Amino acid sequence: MSTNNKRIYLSPPHMGGNEQEYVRQAFESNFIAPLGPMVNGFEQDFSELTGFKHCAALSSGTAALHLALRIVGVEPGDVVIASSLTFIGSVSPVTFLGAEPVFIDSDYETWNMDPELLAEAVDHYISKGRKPKAVIPTDLYGQCADYDRILEILEPHEIPLIVDAAESVGALYKGRHAGKGALMASYSFNGNKIITSSGGGLLASDNDEMISRARWLSQQAKEPEPYYEHKEIGYNYRMSNVVAAVGRGQVEVIPDRVKRKREIFDYYEQELGHCPGISFMPEADYGECNRWLSVILVDKDEFGASPDEIRIALEEENIESRPVWKPMHNQPVFKNNTVFGGKVSEDLFARGLCLPSGTAMTTEDMERIVDLIKRCGK
Structure with missing residues (x-):
C-alpha cells in the first residue's frame, strides 16, 4: 500500500459546523445520559424533515427495526419479507424475534425490491395460511423503493409496510421524504451515513401510539411506578443527549x-x-x-x-x-x-x-x- 498519499475513505463523517455548539449546550445542561432536551429537539427536527408526525431517537437503525417488528406483533414462526440486497442489520431483527426472513430479489430498474416478486411471495404465503406479518424493503444506496406499488400489494391483505430508510435520509419518493407513506420507517446515523450522530437511529411514524410504545420499550419497558416494575421485556435502545446534539447539527446540512x-x-x-x-x-x-x-x-x-x-x-x-x-x-x-x-x-x-x-x-x-x-x- 502506498503511504505517500492521504487516505480517501468510502464515506467518512463530515461535520456541518454547529455540532460542537449543540454538544456544548448538552454539557452545560448536564444532560449527558440518555434523554434530554437535545433528544427532544432532534426528534422534532427529524419530524420536520421527513413529514412524519412522531419520531423516537434510538441507539441504531437496527434497534429501530427491532422495535417496529415488535410493535406490529411479530412472533416466533412468523414470516417477514425483506429485500435480499441489503446490509444484515435490515434483516437480523427478524431473527431476534424468532421469525423467518423471506428474501425478495431486486429489479434492474431501481436495484430495490422487485414488486412483482413481492406479489408472488405474498400470494404464496397467504395460500399456505401464513400471511406475512410485515414487509421491509430497503432503500438501497439512497434510492427509495417503490412504496406506492408495494402498498398496492400489501394493503388488500392489511400487511404492514416498514421501510428501511437507513441509507436514504434526504432522498425523495414522488416529492415526499424517504420512508413517508409507510406505517413506520427506520433511519440510521451510523458514522458512514449521509449524516451521522456518531451512531444512532430513529423510528418514525404518523401513529402516536406506536412511537410512544417504541419509546417505552426502548427504556426497558418500565411501568409508571416509583420503583422498577416490568410486565414486559424491554431494551436499552434510547439515544443519548450528547449523540442527539451531534445529530441536530447534522440535520441542518x-x-x-x-x-x-x-x-x-x-x-x-x-x-x-x-x-x-x-x-x-x-x-x-x-x-x-x-x-x-x-x-x-x-x-x-x-x-x-x-x-x-x-x-x-x-x-x-x-x-x-x-x-x-x-x-x-x-x-x-x-x-x-x-x-x-x-x-x-x-x-x-x-x-x-x-x-x-x-x-x-x-x-x-x-x-x-x-x-x-x-x-x-x-
Whole structure:
C-alpha cells in the first residue's frame, strides 16, 4: 500500500459546523445520559424533515427495526419479507424475534425490491395460511423503493409496510421524504451515513401510539411506578443527549450533503460513463436518490479489469472502495431461507463496486480516483 498519499475513505463523517455548539449546550445542561432536551429537539427536527408526525431517537437503525417488528406483533414462526440486497442489520431483527426472513430479489430498474416478486411471495404465503406479518424493503444506496406499488400489494391483505430508510435520509419518493407513506420507517446515523450522530437511529411514524410504545420499550419497558416494575421485556435502545446534539447539527446540512453527493455521482458518471464496460446505478423516475454511495457496474471482459481488481488497485493507493452488498440469500447464516428470484442481486453483487463518496472530497481527490480506475482498464 502506498503511504505517500492521504487516505480517501468510502464515506467518512463530515461535520456541518454547529455540532460542537449543540454538544456544548448538552454539557452545560448536564444532560449527558440518555434523554434530554437535545433528544427532544432532534426528534422534532427529524419530524420536520421527513413529514412524519412522531419520531423516537434510538441507539441504531437496527434497534429501530427491532422495535417496529415488535410493535406490529411479530412472533416466533412468523414470516417477514425483506429485500435480499441489503446490509444484515435490515434483516437480523427478524431473527431476534424468532421469525423467518423471506428474501425478495431486486429489479434492474431501481436495484430495490422487485414488486412483482413481492406479489408472488405474498400470494404464496397467504395460500399456505401464513400471511406475512410485515414487509421491509430497503432503500438501497439512497434510492427509495417503490412504496406506492408495494402498498398496492400489501394493503388488500392489511400487511404492514416498514421501510428501511437507513441509507436514504434526504432522498425523495414522488416529492415526499424517504420512508413517508409507510406505517413506520427506520433511519440510521451510523458514522458512514449521509449524516451521522456518531451512531444512532430513529423510528418514525404518523401513529402516536406506536412511537410512544417504541419509546417505552426502548427504556426497558418500565411501568409508571416509583420503583422498577416490568410486565414486559424491554431494551436499552434510547439515544443519548450528547449523540442527539451531534445529530441536530447534522440535520441542518442535509440539503447540502445531498447536493454534494449527487455532484460526486455526476462527476464519476461524466468521467467514467464513456469507458467500455462501466455503467452506473440508475435513478428511478419516481424519485430523487441521495446518492449516499456512487456505485458502478463493471463488465470485466469489456473494461479489462474486474470490480475486485479495481478495488485492490485503489487500496494499494490508499483509497477505500467496497463491493456491493452480498445478497442475504447468499449469506451462510441464511442458507436455508427462502428467496424469490435471486439472479439480479447476485449479478449486482458480482459486478458492483461502491466508490468513495465522502462529501468533503476535493476535486483533486476525485481526479485521483478516476485516473486510477481508468488505468485499470484496457
